[in-house]
Amino acid sequence: MVEPTYRGSASVAREVDLMARIANGDRKAFEELYNLYHRRMARFLTRLTHRFDLAEEVINDTFWVVWRKARDFRGDSQPSTWILGIAYRKARNALRSSARFGRQNLEAESLALTSDEPFRTEELRDWLEQALEQLPVEQRLGVELCYELGYSCEEIATIMGCPVNTVKTRLFHARAKLQKLLPQLAGAGVPAPHGAGRQAAQERQS
Structure with a gap:
């Protein structure tokens, strides 16, 4: 089942x-925000790092920054965009320091998407x-942010610190x-989810 x-x-x-409230030192608000974000951040960061321990470390580092810098949040973007941007930069720095991060160089062509519909079925989830x-890590994270967490290309650009066209x-x-x-x-024996052929045809037409 797809995560909300x-x-x-x-x-x-x-x-x-x-x-x-966090900007005013409210620890209960901080705990509530942490609990609200932990699951989606763990998924996002584990997909980036492939390490549960490093993902948890980055989550803790990110929320330490949130606690200290909450007053710097001006509302120019949504809180989630600001927080995930911090997490993304922290994770990249951690991966660079451990010599594990290989950046994928892609041309910044202006190519548009035609659908932001989330993946719906559990079978398709297993397949995907x-x-x-x-996929290369930055493509993988883009899919996660766009199709599963519902961020726009503009918001993803803010989170990942790159141009919208990229x-x-x-x-x-x-x-x-x-x-x-x-x-x-499917050829390797993974069962095709119901409706996958129709969805693929729609993708080819887009």
Whole structure:
């Protein structure tokens, strides 16, 4: 089952309120924000680092920054964009220091996406998990942020610290690679989820 996205206006308003309370030293608000974010951050960071221990370390480092810098949050972006941006930079620095991060160089072409619909079925989730692991890390994270957490290309660019067109390019290439990888997985004996053929046809037409 796909993880919920937490992108409603009520949720954003709640997070803004929590940030304001944290800026005033409210530890209960800090604990609430931590609990609200931990699951999605753990998934996001584990996909980036492939290390549960490092993901947890980055989560803790990120929230230490949130606690100290909450007053610096001005509301120019949503709290989640600000927080995930901190986490992404922390994770990249940690991976660089351990000589594990290989940046993927992609041309910044202006290529648009045609759909932001989340992946829906559990069967498709299992299929996609195997394919996603074969993508370059920045393409993989782009898919996670866009299709599963519901961020726009502009928000992803803020989180990842790159131009919007670079985000679009990464997502375009990720989609193209997934279209090739999924049939290969099916040929290896992974059962195709119901409706996958129809979805692939729709992708080819987009």
